[in-house]
Amino acid sequence: MLTSRGCWCLFSVLVILSLGLLRPSQTLTLLGLTLLLWFAGQWLWFLVRLSGVRRLHVRREVWDDRSVVTTLWAGQTFEVRMRLVAEGRLSLPHIAAADRLPFAVEHIDGSLHVQGIVSAKEPLETTYRIRCGPAGLVRFEGVRIEAADWQGLFYYVHFVHAVVVLPILPLLMPRTSQPASLKRHNLLLPPGIHRFRCPGSGSELLDLRDYLPGDPPRTIAWKVSARRDRLITKEFESEVPVRCTLFVDASNSVRVPAPCGAGPQQIRYGKALDRLIDIAAGVLQANASIRDLTGLCLFDEYGASYIAPARGSTHRTECLRLLAAAAARLPDQPTVPPDHLLPLAYSFAAEVYPELLRPAVNSVPLAMIWLEGFSGYARRLHGGLLELLHRRKSALRTLCWWTSFWALVLPVSLLLARTLFRTRALDNSLLIILFFAPLAVLAAWGGTIFLFGVDAVVGRSKRRRDRWRKQLAAIVSARYGLAPGGLAVLLEDDDAFSRLLQRFLSEHQVPYTLPLYSPEGRYLFAATEKITVLADALVRAVGRGRDNELFVLLADLLELDDALDPLLRAVRVALGRHHQVVLICPWPPGLDLPPTRGQGPGAGDAKGPSSLALGLSALGPQQLWDHVTTQRFHRAYQRLRRTFARLGVAVLCAAEEEPVPLVLRRLERLRSLGRPHS
Amino acid sequence: MSKAKNRKRKAETRSSPELRSHPAVRNYTLFCLSALFLIVVCLADRGLAWWCLVPALIGCLALLTHWDYGPPLVLLSLAGLLGFSGPLRYRSPPPGGWSRFPTASLMDLGLCIAVLAYVLGHYRLLSLTRYIFPPRLGRPRVEATQRRSADLVTGRETTFLGLALPLWAGLAVLVWGWVTEEAAPRNAPLEWWPVLRLVWAILAVLAVAGVTASYLRQTTATPEEGLLYLQDQCWRLMRREQGLLNRWLTWARLRAQRKQRFSGPSLETRRQS
Numbered sequence: 042m043l044t045s046r047g048c049w050c051l052f053s054v055l056v057i058l059s060l061g062l063l064r065p066s067q068t069l070t071l072l073g074l075t076l077l078l079w080f081a082g083q084w085l086w087f088l089v090r091l092s093g094v095r096r097l098h099v100r101r102e103v104w105d106d107r108s109v110v111t112t113l114w115a116g117q118t119f120e121v122r123m124r125l126v127a128e129g130r131l132s133l134p135h136i137a138a139a140d141r142l143p144f145a146v147e148h149i150d151g152s153l154h155v156q157g158i159v160s161a162k163e164p165l166e167t168t169y170r171i172r173c174g175p176a177g178l179v180r181f182e183g184v185r186i187e188a189a190d191w192q193g194l195f196y197y198v199h200f201v202h203a204v205v206v207l208p209i210l211p212l213l214m215p216r217t218s219q220p221a222s223l224k225r226h227n228l229l230l231p232p233g234i235h236r237f238r239c240p241g242s243g244s245e246l247l248d249l250r251d252y253l254p255g256d257p258p259r260t261i262a263w264k265v266s267a268r269r270d271r272l273i274t275k276e277f278e279s280e281v282p283v284r285c286t287l288f289v290d291a292s293n294s295v296r297v298p299a300p301c302g303a304g305p306q307q308i309r310y311g312k313a314l315d316r317l318i319d320i321a322a323g324v325l326q327a328n329a330s331i332r333d334l335t336g337l338c339l340f341d342e343y344g345a346s347y348i349a350p351a352r353g354s355t356h357r358t359e360c361l362r363l364l365a366a367a368a369a370r371l372p373d374q375p376t377v378p379p380d381h382l383l384p385l386a387y388s389f390a391a392e393v394y395p396e397l398l399r400p401a402v403n404s405v406p407l408a409m410i411w412l413e414g415f416s417g418y419a420r421r422l423h424g425g426l427l428e429l430l431h432r433r434k435s436a437l438r439t440l441c442w443w444t445s446f447w448a449l450v451l452p453v454s455l456l457l458a459r460t461l462f463r464t465r466a467l468d469n470s471l472l473i474i475l476f477f478a479p480l481a482v483l484a485a486w487g488g489t490i491f492l493f494g495v496d497a498v499v500g501r502s503k504r505r506r507d508r509w510r511k512q513l514a515a516i517v518s519a520r521y522g523l524a525p526g527g528l529a530v531l532l533e534d535d536d537a538f539s540r541l542l543q544r545f546l547s548e549h550q551v552p553y554t555l556p557l558y559s560p561e562g563r564y565l566f567a568a569t570e571k572i573t574v575l576a577d578a579l580v581r582a583v584g585r586g587r588d589n590e591l592f593v594l595l596a597d598l599l600e601l602d603d604a605l606d607p608l609l610r611a612v613r614v615a616l617g618r619h620h621q622v623v624l625i626c627p628w629p630p631g632l633d634l635p636p637t638r639g640q641g642p643g644a645g646d647a648k649g650p651s652s653l654a655l656g657l658s659a660l661g662p663q664q665l666w667d668h669v670t671t672q673r674f675h676r677a678y679q680r681l682r683r684t685f686a687r688l689g690v691a692v693l694c695a696a697e698e699e700p701v702p703l704v705l706r707r708l709e710r711l712r713s714l715g716r717p718h719s
Numbered sequence: 720m721s722k723a724k725n726r727k728r729k730a731e732t733r734s735s736p737e738l739r740s741h742p743a744v745r746n747y748t749l750f751c752l753s754a755l756f757l758i759v760v761c762l763a764d765r766g767l768a769w770w771c772l773v774p775a776l777i778g779c780l781a782l783l784t785h786w787d788y789g790p791p792l793v794l795l796s797l798a799g800l801l802g803f804s805g806p807l808r809y810r811s812p813p814p815g816g817w818s819r820f821p822t823a824s825l826m827d828l829g830l831c832i833a834v835l836a837y838v839l840g841h842y843r844l845l846s847l848t849r850y851i852f853p854p855r856l857g858r859p860r861v862e863a864t865q866r867r868s869a870d871l872v873t874g875r876e877t878t879f880l881g882l883a884l885p886l887w888a889g890l891a892v893l894v895w896g897w898v899t900e901e902a903a904p905r906n907a908p909l910e911w912w913p914v915l916r917l918v919w920a921i922l923a924v925l926a927v928a929g930v931t932a933s934y935l936r937q938t939t940a941t942p943e944e945g946l947l948y949l950q951d952q953c954w955r956l957m958r959r960e961q962g963l964l965n966r967w968l969t970w971a972r973l974r975a976q977r978k979q980r981f982s983g984p985s986l987e988t989r990r991q992s
Contacts, residue, residue, distance in 0.1 A: 044853045046787060046842065053794035060802040062914045067895075068765075068827050069801045074917075075831040075891035076794070076838065081924065082887070088932050095939045135867060137852060154864040157871055191867070191876070192842035193851040401936065402948040406955065415962060418970040435962070515954075519946045525953040529961030534969045 047194035054080055080194070087195045093133045094188045097159065099203035100124045101140075101181060113173045115212040118149060125155070125165040125184060125201070133159050134197075137187045138167075141393065143179045144552055145209060145369075146171040175315040176211040176322070178369035180204065180550040182393050198395045208365040210358075211322030234280045241279025248276040281589060284350040285328055285704075286336035286582050287321045288575060290314075290596035291367040293342065293374065293566040295627050297557060313627035316695045317595045318364045320625060324593065324704050329357050338578050339367050340596075342568040345578040349585065371547040374565050377555050379539040380506060386542050387509040389551050390516060403515050405508045411497065412438065415507070415532040431496050431503045437489045444485040448478035510538070517541040569604040571596075576607035583615045590620045593704055595695070597627050599677040605684060612688055623704060624685055626678065628696035633671050635678040635694055743872035744847055750877075751782050751840040757833035762800065764826050770800055778837060785848045790838045797834065831888040839880060847872070894920075 043051070058073030060066070102109050104120040113119060123140045127133055137156040142148055151169025159165050173179065183202040189195060236245060249262055252272030265273045295314040321337070328335040329352065336350035337360045348360060390398060397403055409415075414434040430437075455471045496503075511532065518527030521541060531538040546553050559565055575596060582592065592615055598605065612622050628634065682692040693703060738744060755775040762771030774796045781789020850865040898913045898920070940948070954961070 046845070046853075049788065049791040050794075050838070050842070053791040053798075057794055057798045060798050062917070064802050066801055068830060069798065071827055071891055071895055072797070072801075072831050072834055074895055075835055075888050077921070078890050078894065079835055079839075079883075079887040081928070085928060088928070088935065092935055092939050135851060135871075137864060139864070156864070156868060187852045189846075189851045191846060191851070192839065193846045193853075194842065196853055396941070396944055397947055401933075402940075402944050402951060404951055404955070406958075409958070413959075413962075415966075418966060418973055515947060515950060519943065519950055524946055524950040526961065528950055528954045529958060530965050530968075533962060533965035534972075 042195055042197060044189075044193060044196045046192075047196075050194060051080060083190055083192070084195060087134055087190050087197075090131060090134050091188065091197055093127060093129055093131050094136070094186060094197065094199050096128045097133075097184075097186060097199075097201050098126045098128070099184050099201050100126060101203060101205055103205075103207065111207060113179060113207050113209045115173055115176050115209050117212070118170055118172050120151075120168060120170050121181075122168050123155075123166065123184065125159055125186075127159040127161055127164070129161065134188045134190055134195075136165070138165055139185045139187075140167065140169070141182045141185060142171070143181055144550055145174045145177050145179045147174065173209045175209070176318050176365045176368040177209050178365060178550055179207045179209055181207075182549065185392065200393055200395055202393075208362055209368075210361040210365050211318050211368075213322060213326040235283050236278050236280060239279045240276045241281075243278040243280040245278045246275055247278045249273050250276060281587075282334050282352075283589060283591070284334045284336065284586065285324065285591045285593065286338060286350060286586070287324060288338045288340060288578060288582075288592065288594045288596065289317055289321050289364065289367065290571065290575075290627070291339050291341045291370065292568050292571045292597070293372045294568060294571075294597045296370060296372040297555065297566050313597060313629060313695070314368055317625070317627050318368050320695060320704075321364055321595060322361065325357060325360055327705050328352075329354075335360070336582070337363060338582065339363060340571060340574045340578055342570040342574065345574050347578065347582070350590075369550060371543070371550075371553065372555055372566065373540070373543045373547065374555050375536045375540045375543075376559065376565070377539050377543075379510070379535055379542055381556065382539065382542045382546065382553060383506060383509050383513065385551065385553055386513055386546055389546070389549065390513060393549070394516060397516050397519075398512050403512050405511050409511065410504050410507055412493070416510075416535055418533070427496070427499060428503070430492055431500050434493065434496065437492060441485045441489050445482050448482045452478060513542065513545075514538060517545050520545070564600075567600060569601055572598070572601060572604045572608050576611040579608070579611040580614055583611075583618055583620065586618075586620065591704070592620060592622045594622065594624045595627070596624065598624070598681055599626060599674060602677075602680055602684065609684070609688065612685070612690060616688060616690075622688075622690045624681075624690055624692045625695050625704075626681065626692060628694045629674065632674060632696075634696055635675050738848060738869060741847075741869040743869040744844065746872075746877065747840050747844040747847065748782060750880075751778065751837050751844065754833045754837035754840060755779060755782075757829060758797075758837065761826050761830040761833060765801075767800060773800065778841070782841065782844070785845060787845060787849065790841050793837060794834070828888055828892065831891060832884045835887055836880075836884050839884075843880075 054073055054076040057069055058077055061069030061071070061073050100123070102122045103113070104110065104122065105117070110119065121140070123138075125136075125138050135156070136159055137154060140153045142153060149170040149172050152167055153169055155165045155167040157165055182204060183200055186199040186201055188197045188199065236243065238247065240247060249265060250273065252261060252266075252274045256274045260275050260277075262273045262275045291314065295317060296312055325335050325337075332352050334350035334352050335357075337348045339346050346363070348356070348363065412434060414432040416432055451474050452471065455467065455474055459467050459471060511528075514531035515528050517538075518524050518531055518541075521527075521544070523530065531541065543553070543555075555565070557565060575594065579592060579594070598608070615622050678692075678694065685692045691703065755778045758778075759771050759775045762774070765771075774793045777796055778789060778793045780786070781792065846867045847869050848866070851867040852865045854865065898917050
């Protein structure tokens, strides 16, 4: 609360007063007293007015060009109007308010900061414009308040929480060749209804056949019957809607950032899921514009949520909201060491929850920092001996106490025993114990003090990490209902703490990166369970569906060749029921696109093995890593393509511009006159 | 390289010429200069000869450079001048105690007002030209948003400042009078009795203010803060026992995981399959 300016001022005042009293000098004493009274008065006045700072309210509105909105659109610009309102009649100290910009938006112009004195009649206001990023959620946390007196001697930080979560829906791009959504001629079918060459109750003639008993008399073709001299019945075409179901992969593997590359695409598509959602939104919009029915199934490793194909703006908005919610999810991996997330989580908490990090409510005892270590059984210790020493300080202390205890107990028991049994062996033992026990105690305590000293000298960053961990563990424990015992659990259990930290960051929409590979070199996000979930969802959709449907699988199946069998079986079921299936595979942003059909997987390396080896040897470690990763992904893509090509299923790469037109072409084929698998 | 960077940073934190010519900044500068002049007059009246110019020179230099340490240096120089102007040896209070000192003269009062005016004015000037909110940790560069906007300075503020100066000085005289007027109890050291009273009074005020502040903070605490406080108290009481238990539980869990990984699927999984 006292700034460095205030500290120096107080120090000078105290020096004057002390000198005045000790010398003694009435002038100096009076001067010191005047300054001290003024300083104390300022402090008290500041303290009294602080209660008003803690009662400030924030009102925030997000405007588009016309009115207040509750839904945002990806890539669009909006205006945010923030107003800070005070309660009560007491005037507040000088205040600077800074609206916290969410991570999902970009600041364009206008000021996020505003300063002045807030009162009930005169609120502080600011207006700024933002541009939304990709689909997801925007979370406005609130306003950071800094209060100070006019002299800058006292300072207080507060955060006014005013959480507003708004969905960013994927942008609906207008298509270049938009099909007619209005019925212009009576010959055409209404929008959303398509001719299907299968006997039905449509209006177009499909065929003529002999009359069968039970056929309605009105379908008899009288003229033809008269010519052929037997009853002939007219068969009409079916008029059916075309259904398309999108299966969008929302598993961990598409929620992690790209493994390599940093091109301009990576800024737009931070993760593979963003591109999938754009494709899904494009198909959804194209279908909605011609009133076709579109369904949506979001799946991950744990389960699937399904929306049956339907049309209408309510259905479309619901689908878009689901897509936005899926896009907002961040990856989670419980086996990641918490140290990886601690700096980010702590800096975020320090900004948004300064009141929960104050020593009065979230203290860090000095003994804990200097004498005790926690998280004694980490999954993996990075940092070797020093880290081990830092974490097992309590074991050292215990060792010392036990050594001291036995050094006291052993001689006493031997002495007692000697009073009962006077043997030579006992005497010798007593002599040895009496000699070595103090030495052992001395060595144990000396060694421990030395090791503690070593840790004190080299463990500054570890102590800081411990402080962060304790304070964050306290916050997440209280936040997620683990209190009062949760704090101690989180200090020891790395996995539980890491999981809660990820949840904390994910809830606040703070983007974080996780290591992609375990220390053993395994890819951490290849979830094979999602294949079973997807296969089940596909079979269920086939069971519910009718004829003439298109199933678009937007799923990351790269490098999951061994686990594809359930999905292949489900795809066969779908194809057997005369449906169409398309697989669109997300591609890591920034990675080179896979070669097209004319080129093989090694088309670029056709110069021969020796020149390739020479080229590789000239690369640096990072480029070599990128090259290897790219080649690995290309091979996996080709394998996937071959596997599905055997079933007649097209596989596309989501990074290309092709997917949306291809899906629409498939739908056009379904809409056209023939049955595709006839 | 780092020195050049530091110089650049310092230059960036210096106030711009437009800010220096702002009426509010100009007024506060003039106010401080007047206070320094009054200090010189009061010190000269005490017969300090050319030494009376030292605090004023330091103050002027700090005003020109908008130096953060200006007021403490002026105060310390004043302490040095007034405290050590005589012979450098301990002087006991006059016989009969502090009450035998003559009452505060007009010049003493003037000096108190002038010094307070300078300190107040200089700090407010620094808030306008340097920063009012301290720079954040790890960010040595002061941003413009950390300054108080000079446009926010009103005439009312200056008026209150002018009224506050004699008020604080008068209050100090009253307090000092209250401290020195009461007779010391029997057997108490006569010369140190007022000092003891003053120190205890300051400590009592500090304690009361601290308790009040703590109470106010607790009454305005949010439920999250309350829960965190209770959890913290509970943890502080039992942290060693809880730590020991959880350490072993974690060890057992990790061991079970490791065993499961190396020995294949568990019995439950085998049954399910």
